[in-house]
Amino acid sequence: xxxxxxxHYCLVFLYVLWLSVCLxxxxxxxxxxSDPSELRPAAENTKSIRMARATWxxxxxxxxxxxxxxxxxxxxxxxxxxxENEEFYRLTAQGDIDFWANGWFPLHNRxxxxxxxxxxxxxxxYAVKDGALQGYLVDKKTADALGIKDxxxxxxxxxxxxxxxxxxxxxxLIGCNSGxxxxxxxxxxxxxxxxxxxxxxxxxxxGPLMADTVSRFKRGQPVFFYTWTPNWTIGALIPGKDxxxxxxPFTSLPDSPKDIAxxxxxxxxxxxxxxxxxxGFPPNDIRVVANRSFISNNPDVKHLLxxxxxxLDDILAQNAKMLDxxxxxxxxxxxxxxxxxxxxxxxxxxxxACRAIRxxxxxxxxxxxxxxxxxxxxxLRVVTKRFEPFVLYRDKAYTGFSIELWEKIAAxxxxxxxxxxxxTIAKLLDEVARKAADVAIAGISITSKRERYLDFSHAFYExxxxxxxxxxxxxxxxxxxxxxxxxxFSRELLIGAGVFFVILIIVSHIIWMLERRHNPxxxxxxxxxxxxxxxxxxxxxxxxxxxxxxxxxTIGRLFGLFWILAGYFVFAYFTASVTTTVxxxxxxxxxxxxxDLYGKQVVTVARSTAAEYLSNQGISAVTVSDVxxxxxxxxxxxxxxxxxxxxxxxxxxxxxxxxxxxxxxxIFQEQNYGIxxxxxxxxxxxxxxxxxxxxxxxxxxxxxxxxxxx
Numbered sequence: 001x002x003x004x005x006x007x008h009y010c011l012v013f014l015y016v017l018w019l020s021v022c023l024x025x026x027x028x029x030x031x032x033x034s035d036p037s038e039l040r041p042a043a044e045n046t047k048s049i050r051m052a053r054a055t056w057x058x059x060x061x062x063x064x065x066x067x068x069x070x071x072x073x074x075x076x077x078x079x080x081x082x083x084e085n086e087e088f089y090r091l092t093a094q095g096d097i098d099f100w101a102n103g104w105f106p107l108h109n110r111x112x113x114x115x116x117x118x119x120x121x122x123x124x125x126y127a128v129k130d131g132a133l134q135g136y137l138v139d140k141k142t143a144d145a146l147g148i149k150d151x152x153x154x155x156x157x158x159x160x161x162x163x164x165x166x167x168x169x170x171x172x173l174i175g176c177n178s179g180x181x182x183x184x185x186x187x188x189x190x191x192x193x194x195x196x197x198x199x200x201x202x203x204x205x206x207g208p209l210m211a212d213t214v215s216r217f218k219r220g221q222p223v224f225f226y227t228w229t230p231n232w233t234i235g236a237l238i239p240g241k242d243x244x245x246x247x248x249p250f251t252s253l254p255d256s257p258k259d260i261a262x263x264x265x266x267x268x269x270x271x272x273x274x275x276x277x278x279x280g281f282p283p284n285d286i287r288v289v290a291n292r293s294f295i296s297n298n299p300d301v302k303h304l305l306x307x308x309x310x311x312l313d314d315i316l317a318q319n320a321k322m323l324d325x326x327x328x329x330x331x332x333x334x335x336x337x338x339x340x341x342x343x344x345x346x347x348x349x350x351x352x353a354c355r356a357i358r359x360x361x362x363x364x365x366x367x368x369x370x371x372x373x374x375x376x377x378x379x380l381r382v383v384t385k386r387f388e389p390f391v392l393y394r395d396k397a398y399t400g401f402s403i404e405l406w407e408k409i410a411a412x413x414x415x416x417x418x419x420x421x422x423x424t425i426a427k428l429l430d431e432v433a434r435k436a437a438d439v440a441i442a443g444i445s446i447t448s449k450r451e452r453y454l455d456f457s458h459a460f461y462e463x464x465x466x467x468x469x470x471x472x473x474x475x476x477x478x479x480x481x482x483x484x485x486x487x488x489f490s491r492e493l494l495i496g497a498g499v500f501f502v503i504l505i506i507v508s509h510i511i512w513m514l515e516r517r518h519n520p521x522x523x524x525x526x527x528x529x530x531x532x533x534x535x536x537x538x539x540x541x542x543x544x545x546x547x548x549x550x551x552x553x554t555i556g557r558l559f560g561l562f563w564i565l566a567g568y569f570v571f572a573y574f575t576a577s578v579t580t581t582v583x584x585x586x587x588x589x590x591x592x593x594x595x596d597l598y599g600k601q602v603v604t605v606a607r608s609t610a611a612e613y614l615s616n617q618g619i620s621a622v623t624v625s626d627v628x629x630x631x632x633x634x635x636x637x638x639x640x641x642x643x644x645x646x647x648x649x650x651x652x653x654x655x656x657x658x659x660x661x662x663x664x665x666x667i668f669q670e671q672n673y674g675i676x677x678x679x680x681x682x683x684x685x686x687x688x689x690x691x692x693x694x695x696x697x698x699x700x701x702x703x704x705x706x707x708x709x710x
Contacts, residue, residue: 047074047075047076047298048075048076048077048078049070049075049076049077049098049099049301050078050096050097050098051063051066051067051070051077051078051080051097051098051099051100052080052081052082052083052088052091052092052097052099052100053080053081053082053083053100053101053102054082054083054085054088054100054102055082055083055084055085055436056102057322057327057422057423057424057426057427057430058230058231058232058315058319058322059101059102059286060332060426061315061318061319061332061335061336061339062101062102062127062128062286062310062315063080063100063101063102064332064333064335064336065101065308065310065336065339065340066101066288066304066305066308067080067336068333068336068337068340069304069308069340069347069350069351070301070304072351073300073301073304073351073354073355073358075301079329080100081434082430082431082434082436083097083100083434085108085111085181086111086114086115088100088289089108089111089112089115089117089121089289090115090117092117092120092121092289092290092291093115093117093120093121093291094120095120095291095293095294097291098290098291098294099288099289099290099291099294099295099305100288100289101127101286101288101305102286102289103123103286103287103288103289104132104181104284104285104286104287105123105284105285105287106282106284107181107182107284108181108289110181119292120291120292121289121290121291121292122289122290122291122292122295123287123288123289124287124288124289124290124295124302124305124306125287125288125305125306125307125308125309126285126286126287126309127286127287127288127308127309127310128230128285128286128309128310128311128312128315129285129309132228132229132230132283132284132285132286133228133229133266133269133279133281133283133284134182134226134227134228134229134279134280134281134284135226135227135228135245135246135277135279135280135281136151136173136224136225136226136245136246136248136280137223137224137225137226137227137237137239137243137244137245137246137271138163138222138223138224138243138244138246139217139222139223139237139242139243140240140241140242140243140244141220141222142162142163142222142223143244143246146159146162148246149246149247149273150246150247150248150249150278151189151193151195151246151247151248151249151280152193152194152195152249154171154195154198154199154224155194155195155198156198157169157198159171160198160199162222163222163223163224165216166395168200169198170197170198170199170200171198171199171200171224172200172202172224173186173190173199173200173201173202173224173225173226174202174206174209174210174213174223174224174225174226175201175202175203175225175226176203176206176226177203177204177205177206178203180206182226182228182281183201183203184254185253185254185280185281186201186226187201188252188253188254189248189252189280192252193248193249193252202396204396205420205421205422207421207422207423208386208393208398208421208423209393209396210225210227210233211386211393211423212393212394213225213237214233214236214237217237217242217243223237223243229312229316230312230315230316230319231316231319232316232319232320232322232323232423234316235316235317235319235320235323236320236323238271239269239270239271239272240270240271241271243271244271244272244273245269245271245272245273245277245279247272247273247274247277247278247279247280248264248278248279248280249278250278251264251265251278251280252280253281253282263282263283264278264279264280264281264282265277265278265279266279266283288305288306290302290305299357299358300354300355300357300358301354303350303353303354303357304350304351304354307350307353308350309346310339314339318332318335318339321335322423322424322426323423323424324606324607324625325605325606325607325608326607327423327424327425327426327427328425328426329426329429329430331426332426379415379416379417379418380410380415380416380417380418380438380439380683381417381418381420381431381436381437381438381439382406382417382418382419382420382437382438382439382440382441383419383420383421383422383428383431383432383436383437383439383440383441384398384402384403384419384420384421384422384428384440384441384442385421385422385423385424385425385428385442386421386442387400387402387442387443388400388648388651389401389647389648389651389707389708390402390403390442390443390461390647390673391403391421391441391442391443393421398419398421400707401461401647401703401704401706401707401708402441402442402443402460402673403419403441404703404707405441405460405694405700405703406439406441406675408690408694408699408703409687409690409691409694412690412693412694413686413687413690417439425444428440428442428444428676429444429450429454429676432454432676432677432678433453433454433678435678438677438678438681438683439675439676439677439683439687440675440676440677441675441676443461443645443647443673444456444673444674444675444676445671445672445673446459446671446672446673446674450676453679454676454677454678454679455676455677455678455679455680455681455684456674456675456676456677456684457674457675457677457684457687457688457691458674458688458691458692459672459673459674460673460674460675460691460700461647461672461673462670462672462673463645463646463647463667463670463671463672463673464645464646464667464668464669464670464671465594465609465610465613465643465644465645465646465667465668465669466643466644466645466646466649466650466663466664466665466666466667466668467591467592467593467594467597467641467642467643467649467663467664467665468634468641468642468643468644468649468652468653468657468661468662468663468664469591469634469640469641469642469661469662469664470634470635470637470660470661470662471659471660471661471662504534504537504538504541505534507533507537507563508530508533508534508536508537509530509533510559511533511536511537511551511556511559511560511563512529512530512532512533514551514553514555514556514559515533515551515552515553515556516529518552518553519551519552519553519556521536521549521550521552522536522549532549535549536549537563540560540563540564540567541563541564541566541567542567591640591641591664591665592664592665593665593666593668594617594619594643594665594668597614597619597641597643598618598619600640600641601622601638601639601640601641602614602619602620602621602622602639602640602641602642602643603621603622603623603624603630603633603634603638603639603641603642603643604621604622604623604624604630604642604643604644605623605624605625605626605627605630605644606623606624606625607623608644608645609645609669609671610643610644610645611623613643613669614643621643622638622639627644627648627652630642630644631652631657631661634661635657635660635661642661646663646667647708649663650663650708650709651707651708651709653709654708654709675687
């Protein structure tokens with residue numbers, strides 16, 4: 001009989017073996033096959049863990065990985081609520097939150113020190129070791145042309161003016177939001193390096209500012225900005241290829257110990273001109289922060305939080321997917337689930353060790369807390385996201401149809417508000433769901449899934465998908481000429497003409513060889529005789545035997561009879577080719593709806609509602625990363641039609657694409673946009689009344705025509 005301790009190790013070994021088989025490949029033992037929120041907790045363990053996450057959505061992927069692993073251990077882990085840094089540390093020290101996976105150290109030491117909570121919270125593990133870098137970047141083209149090496153080069157007014165976008169003579173440094181930990185460091189750098197006169201620290205909503213910065217880079221304009229890793233910006237503007245890290249002349253940090261200041265010079269930084277690179281910021285570790293009592297009572301959870309590691313490249317790749325449109329909560333959950341699938345060996349090791357710890361010492365269950373104290377913001381907090389033409393970000397300010405509509409609503413109700421932007425749909429909706437914002441406005445579709453946790457106003461825009469095609473000729477003569485050319489150079493007609501010509505040449509040679517010796521109507525000279533034979537063959541096949549040249553010999557006449565009879569079919573084939581070409585042009589040349597898209601070259605945006613619709617309808621389409629590329633494909637003749645959100649196409653066709661493209665047909669696959677509000681929001685009815693007044697007064701229609709045309 002096995003001893004108890006040997007039996008224990010055998011069970012652990014068998015469990016590891018079971019995981020190594022089950023995790024990689026699905027089947028009945030695959031616990032990751034469903035949505036993480038539906039994972040089955042172990043029957044013997046109903047303990048709930050209260051998890052939080054940071055306000056930056058680039059860190060939600062890591063949080064979801066921890067959540068799914070804890071669910072696999074049998075814990076109930078509700079959707080994490082989002083908190084500002086200081087609020088999280090305060091609530092965790094009080095025991096209202098168990099942990100989050102978004103700690104940045106040494107940057108977050110200031111919160112622990114300021115609140116005096118070192119005895120109440122514990123920092124665990126290294127999800128990313130030394131991977132959280134911070135610093136300044138300049139586009140490589142401009143840096144090489146101007147010889148920019150470090151920040152002190154921006155003392156030169158000539159260099160500063162190159163990066164000036166508002167005409168004040170100062171270089172615009174796209175920095176971080178006021179209130180973030182990086183903001184005072186950037187301000188300190190400008191003062192320490194004597195740059196206050198030539199560099200302006202631009203502070204607004206970081207996501208839209210950086211999206212605008214990326215757009216300016218793509219247009220070939222100089223860019224100068226602060227960023228950190230992991231962040232989508234490093235995927236959009238690649239250090240060493242698109243941009244370079246700009247070093248500081250010496251390390252200077254406000255109120256930092258000497259050893260931390262020295263660590264701001266970092267080796268192996270890709271895209272820096274020197275190695276080591278004087279970044280100006282010390283590298284940060286991304287770590288878990290947890291309540292000490294919670295960790296003490298749950299040693300298996302502690303082990304998991306201490307050991308999970310997520311490669312920086314994996315985080316950057318996921319952030320790039322969010323930027324590319326996969327930015328719903330369901331997308332983030334799926335990304336985490338895919339990561340777990342792709343890393344079966346470390347996942348199996350972590351989970352097996354945790355279960356082994358639990359089998360030795362099962363901690364007492366803790367009571368789940370379902371409500372967190374959230375402060376109601378005042379004045380009204382309004383969150384938005386770029387979605388042209390509903391929301392545009394220009395000159396550090398928001399505009400667009402939705403923004404102007406909201407301005408009219410707020411003016412009618414006499415509301416004061418603060419408007420700020422986010423970068424993804426997931427964060428847009430989360431801001432309202434967690435009550436950090438009162439209102440979200442952009443182009444937000446009203447769906448049954450979102451109605452479960454949000455309220456919506458009346459629909460302010462009924463829309464759907466539509467089709468855009470090249471504008472084509474604008475005059476009747478131009479249209480006729482274009483039609484003639486399309487028929488003449490069509491594939492069907494060219495094939496028909498080619499077949500007819502080949503047969504004609506063969507027949508001409510046969511009749512010439514039969515008649516050239518005894519019939520003067522067919523000359524013995526090859527050039528003249530072949531021309532006469534071609535003439536006879538054409539006249540015979542088109543007039544059924546009538547012509548000025550006739551064969552004299554018996555064999556020649558028999559062949560002529562054959563050609564007369566065959567001419568019915570040959571000429572009919574050529575005629576049918578022409579008729580078919582014209583008919584096809586008439587039937588399929590015009591696109592007026594989705595039924596006309598079959599067999600056409602169609603372009604749309606990847607992972608959009610339009611792409612999903614076309615796929616479901618069995619319509620083949622080329623997908624591109626954004627709608628601007630779709631416009632380019634259509635306008636260069638590489639596609640017959642573009643399918644996308646109707647208002648987006650309408651706006652482009654009436655503005656930048658005027659005269660080049662046109663929107664055709666009716667809207668299909670309808671959907672409605674509304675203003676998103678907190679559940680049971682006290683503002684909903686008042687917003688609805690204001691909306692109805694705008695409809696009744698005609699102001700709404702005027703605003704709509706301004707942005708979308710009539």
